[in-house]
Amino acid sequence: MRHELTRRTLTVARTDRLAPRFARITLTGPELHGFASPGPADHVKLFFPTGESRDFTPARFRAGDEERLPELDLDFVLHGDEGPASAWASRAREGDTLVVAGPRGSQLVPDGMTRLVVAADETAFPAAARWLSQAPEGVRTDAVLWPTDASNTAYFDEGTGAGASVTVVPAEGLDEAVRALEPFDETTFLFLAGEATALVPVRRHLRRELGLPPEQVQVQGYWKRGVAGLDHHAPVDPSDPD
Numbered sequence: 001m002r003h004e005l006t007r008r009t010l011t012v013a014r015t016d017r018l019a020p021r022f023a024r025i026t027l028t029g030p031e032l033h034g035f036a037s038p039g040p041a042d043h044v045k046l047f048f049p050t051g052e053s054r055d056f057t058p059a060r061f062r063a064g065d066e067e068r069l070p071e072l073d074l075d076f077v078l079h080g081d082e083g084p085a086s087a088w089a090s091r092a093r094e095g096d097t098l099v100v101a102g103p104r105g106s107q108l109v110p111d112g113m114t115r116l117v118v119a120a121d122e123t124a125f126p127a128a129a130r131w132l133s134q135a136p137e138g139v140r141t142d143a144v145l146w147p148t149d150a151s152n153t154a155y156f157d158e159g160t161g162a163g164a165s166v167t168v169v170p171a172e173g174l175d176e177a178v179r180a181l182e183p184f185d186e187t188t189f190l191f192l193a194g195e196a197t198a199l200v201p202v203r204r205h206l207r208r209e210l211g212l213p214p215e216q217v218q219v220q221g222y223w224k225r226g227v228a229g230l231d232h233h234a235p236v237d238p239s240d241p242d
């Protein structure tokens with residue numbers, strides 16, 4: 001589903017700490033009217049005062065009404081001051097402004113899915129939480145969380161994805177934890193996102209060894225160790241682009 005590309009200048013309404021290194025920044029403003037993000041792994045582009053932009057997931061959106069302005073929650077991993085996004089989020093205060101563009105398109109939850117497997121590090125917790133909450137009733141849901149900091153799994157404490165079986169592993173345990181959930185039939189959908197190099201072995205297994213098609217397996221590098229502003233359109237596995 002395509003959307004008209006809109007740039008909005010929004011204002012920070014409030015900030016919350018969801019976990020030790022996870023901040024929720026709630027944005028608001030009249031320009032947020034008409035915002036739509038129906039796809040669980042949608043992304044918006046945020047433009048920071050340094051002039052750089054980074055991709056983030058619209059974690060939650062409340063459309064507002066005659067008395068209240070709409071609100072958009074963005075959930076940021078705080079990983080230090082090296083990157084403009086993390087540096088901005090750790091200092092954001094009520095009244096600060098941020099330019100938000102998109103989402104440009106949305107991929108909806110597939111029809112006919114009977115099982116959903118999500119695997120995410122912190123950067124993809126917002127997308128994974130959206131996948132789990134949008135899974136239709138009766139769909140079996142499994143989540144593999146591979147955070148760089150285990151205390152960040154507190155992100156899910158408010159009950160998102162209740163009913164999912166959840167496994168928490170270090171990045172090196174990702175491939176094995178996903179294999180342990182097999183078999184996957186043609187009505188299983190898998191969404192895996194996070195640090196790009198950690199995804200290479202599990203992507204290779206799912207796509208090449210099991211032969212699952214891209215319509216059933218979405219693997220997205222959301223960041224890459226040592227790379228600033230990773231282009232997520234670049235192949236996760238440069239030796240095996242789609």
Ligand SMILES: Cc1cc2nc3c(=O)[nH]c(=O)nc-3n(C[C@H](O)[C@H](O)[C@H](O)COP(=O)(O)OP(=O)(O)OC[C@H]3O[C@@H](n4cnc5c(N)ncnc54)[C@H](O)[C@@H]3O)c2cc1C
Pocket residue numbers: 042043054055056057058075076077078079082083084085086087122123124126127148221222223224225226227228229230232
């Ligand atoms: C579609 C999409 C959706 C995304 N949604 C979210 C989201 O909702 N929330 C979120 O927090 N992130 C999300 N990300 C990831 C986020 O865009 C990247 O982590 C981005 O690099 C952060 O920008 P930065 O300015 O903080 O750091 P950069 O300037 O990009 O990087 C500076 C340094 O920090 C390192 N780095 C980047 N991210 C991390 C990290 N998480 N942990 C440790 N080191 C890191 C880089 O390797 C680099 O060495 C998403 C990415 C994509 C592609």
